[in-house]
Amino acid sequence: MxxxxxxxxxxxxxxxxxxxxxxxRAVAEALREEMLRDETIFLLGQDIGKNGGPFGVTLGLxxxxxxxxxxxxxxxxxxxxxxxxxxxxxxxxxxxxVMFMDFLLSATDQIVNNVAKMRYMYxxxxxxxxxxxxxxxxxxxxxxxxxxSLYSIFAHIPGLKVVVPSTPYDAKGLLITSLRxxxxxxxxxxxxxxxxxxxxxxxxxxxxxxxxxxxREGKDVTVVAMLAMMYEALNAAEELQQEGISIEVIDPxxxxxxxxxxxxxxxxxxxxLVVVDESPVRCGIQxxxxxxxxxxxxxxxxxxxxxxGPLDAPIPFSPVLxxxxxxxxxxxxxxxxxxxx
Amino acid sequence: MEDxxxxxxxxxxxxTIRKFEEEVDRLFKAQEIxxxxxxxxxxxxxxxxxxxxxxxxxxxxxxxxxxHYCIAKGLDIKLMMAELxxxxxxxxxxxxxxxxxxxxxxxxxxxxxxxxxxIPIATGVALASALQGLTTVSVxxxxxxxxxxxxxxxxxxxxxxxxxxxxxxxxxxxWAVSTPVKSMMRIEEVSDRAKAHGIPGITVDGNDVTxxxxxxxxxxxxARNGKGPTLINAVTYRLGGHFVGDPExxxxxxxxxxxxxxxxxxxxxxxxQKENILNIDDxxxxxxxxxxxxxxxxxxxxxxxxxxxxxxxxxxxxxxxYDK
Numbered sequence: 001m002x003x004x005x006x007x008x009x010x011x012x013x014x015x016x017x018x019x020x021x022x023x024x025r026a027v028a029e030a031l032r033e034e035m036l037r038d039e040t041i042f043l044l045g046q047d048i049g050k051n052g053g054p055f056g057v058t059l060g061l062x063x064x065x066x067x068x069x070x071x072x073x074x075x076x077x078x079x080x081x082x083x084x085x086x087x088x089x090x091x092x093x094x095x096x097x098v099m100f101m102d103f104l105l106s107a108t109d110q111i112v113n114n115v116a117k118m119r120y121m122y123x124x125x126x127x128x129x130x131x132x133x134x135x136x137x138x139x140x141x142x143x144x145x146x147x148x149s150l151y152s153i154f155a156h157i158p159g160l161k162v163v164v165p166s167t168p169y170d171a172k173g174l175l176i177t178s179l180r181x182x183x184x185x186x187x188x189x190x191x192x193x194x195x196x197x198x199x200x201x202x203x204x205x206x207x208x209x210x211x212x213x214x215x216r217e218g219k220d221v222t223v224v225a226m227l228a229m230m231y232e233a234l235n236a237a238e239e240l241q242q243e244g245i246s247i248e249v250i251d252p253x254x255x256x257x258x259x260x261x262x263x264x265x266x267x268x269x270x271x272x273l274v275v276v277d278e279s280p281v282r283c284g285i286q287x288x289x290x291x292x293x294x295x296x297x298x299x300x301x302x303x304x305x306x307x308x309g310p311l312d313a314p315i316p317f318s319p320v321l322x323x324x325x326x327x328x329x330x331x332x333x334x335x336x337x338x339x340x341x
Numbered sequence: 342m343e344d345x346x347x348x349x350x351x352x353x354x355x356x357t358i359r360k361f362e363e364e365v366d367r368l369f370k371a372q373e374i375x376x377x378x379x380x381x382x383x384x385x386x387x388x389x390x391x392x393x394x395x396x397x398x399x400x401x402x403x404x405x406x407x408x409h410y411c412i413a414k415g416l417d418i419k420l421m422m423a424e425l426x427x428x429x430x431x432x433x434x435x436x437x438x439x440x441x442x443x444x445x446x447x448x449x450x451x452x453x454x455x456x457x458x459x460i461p462i463a464t465g466v467a468l469a470s471a472l473q474g475l476t477t478v479s480v481x482x483x484x485x486x487x488x489x490x491x492x493x494x495x496x497x498x499x500x501x502x503x504x505x506x507x508x509x510x511x512x513x514x515x516w517a518v519s520t521p522v523k524s525m526m527r528i529e530e531v532s533d534r535a536k537a538h539g540i541p542g543i544t545v546d547g548n549d550v551t552x553x554x555x556x557x558x559x560x561x562x563x564a565r566n567g568k569g570p571t572l573i574n575a576v577t578y579r580l581g582g583h584f585v586g587d588p589e590x591x592x593x594x595x596x597x598x599x600x601x602x603x604x605x606x607x608x609x610x611x612x613x614q615k616e617n618i619l620n621i622d623d624x625x626x627x628x629x630x631x632x633x634x635x636x637x638x639x640x641x642x643x644x645x646x647x648x649x650x651x652x653x654x655x656x657x658x659x660x661x662x663y664d665k
Contacts, residue, residue: 068472078492079492083464114458121436121441127659
């Protein structure tokens with residue numbers, strides 16, 4: 001892949017059902033329903049109050065809940081997270097909204113050294129019912145520092161749960177679970193998926209963590225894909241179908257805990273695995289999933305596992321270059337054909 | 342100051358801290374205590390003066406050098422010692438060690454190993470207090486090293502804009518490892534930083550427990566009345582090295598001797614004797630009692646079991662389930 005001249009890698013327009021609830025509204029629904037049910041839930045973030053959030057996620061919530069439930073903060077992610085820890089220790093349930101996942105990095109000390117470890121060091125009293133929400137993802141020409149997929153870094157740390165919903169249905173159900181668990185949860189939303197539509201029940205429901213979903217059944221190759229790449233994998237499935245190749249697309253939905261069993265069951269059936277994500281491949285989630293399967297389903301593999309991700313470079317701004325760097329349908333198809341050959 | 346009994350108790354508590362730290366120093370050097378130890382020798386008045394001014398239910402956050410805060414707040418020294426020994430009877434069941442000693446039931450909401458790490462947490466406790474209409478006041482303890490971190494700046498700002506009931510106490514021992522405080526600031530005193538955030542800031546003699554008590558009491562009252570945070574710069578001195586075993590190449594012996602003469606405990610002892618609140622026998626009795634209590638703590642720790650292997654995997658996460 002890297003020895004050839006880089007080429008356009010084929011992100012297509014992320015196909016969305018025509019009706020239903022928008023992803024960002026599904027997130028808001030989850031927040032609203034839980035905030036009604038649990039008065040200890042409050043939100044911290046920039047411009048989330050009257051402004052309705054920089055991406056419109058919290059639109060309407062301020063009118064309903066007011067300034068004591070939606071707190072506009074200055075720009076200070078480390079202290080937003082640290083204060084959320086303090087509030088959680090006092091029995092409240094804070095939700096920290098960080099504007100771009102890239103900005104989460106400045107709070108890494110508080111996340112890794114406090115959030116992830118409080119319960120371990122202090123027992124039940126150090127338990128933190130805390131959710132950090134942040135959007136990831138590129139494809140909108142936001143440049144190298146406004147679209148990274150960095151959840152692999154946080155999935156790496158014991159003591160943090162990491163949730164990566166790809167559909168509006170999953171977003172609502174998983175966020176409701178996040179708001180009820182007494183564990184710190186990093187809830188990742190993908191920037192390109194905010195406008196995606198999907199069927200979302202109006203009543204409350206929660207999806208347990210650690211349950212992947214088979215988005216499309218198939219028999220030749222298992223493709224693990226999450227967030228926006230799940231849609232790219234479905235696009236790839238359509239194209240491959242024309243050539244008589246049937247892929248099974250599995251969406252993990254949560255990275256910590258990871259539904260390893262479902263992935264293993266699929267690989268035992270197909271004998272072939274491709275893992276695709278927008279995370280950098282080196283030490284990324286693709287590598288983790290590939291390793292786990294290699295370790296536990298070695299005898300079932302008919303071909304080496306393929307990891308698919310961006311080129312080994314920051315994400316460039318130029319629309320042309322961005323599409324060269326980011327993974328998409330084209331190289332999922334390429335990887336599938338490689339494991340089939 | 343008012344109550345003679347309280348003054349005696351404050352004196353006794355400072356003696357407890359001093360003897361606890363001296364014993365921990367000895368036991369660490371004898372290789373009974375594993376890991377790293379950061380002693381609070383010389384800083385007893387800041388801890389005791391501040392903590393005695395707080396009410397039941399008030400919260401503090403501790404630091405890597407936090408034994409004195411914990412003892413001042415009333416933590417059980419047997420359970421503290423067991424934690425230092427890494428035993429399962431320790432306050433953190435041996436999972437945290439010296440830097441993380443705390444007891445939520447007694448208002449110590451964690452000890453933080455990262456410099457400044459607990460400051461936003463104390464600020465968040467104050468936020469929860471304000472949001473829930475409680476009277477809880479929180480105290481963020483830290484020293485000069487933390488005053489140059491971004492998180493210190495951010496936390497003061499957050500507390501200022503929302504009038505949060507938090508007291509920022511700089512337990513200014515004037516040395517960050519081998520770095521003297523004045524070399525890392527252009528301003529004269531740490532308390533000058535308060536101006537940058539529009540909050541009150543004072544510098545006080547950190548070795549006078551009475552001064553600390555009054556300053557903290559006033560700050561707590563302001564906080565409880567919704568008037569917001571205060572920055573207290575309590576100038577004291579770190580008598581020991583940064584950690585036990587620190588070669589201290591950069592510190593002058595003269596300076597250490599000078600500050601030994603300003604010992605907060607000897608100061609209070611002299612004053613209480615002068616005011617006939619304590620006599621020489623009382624002092625000896627307190628010394629004997631405290632030594633005996635600490636000896637009990639050491640025996641408790643020595644005879645406590647180590648954690649079972651399966652405890653290594655406990656409490657990474659809460660059991661999954663709905664909270665309500």
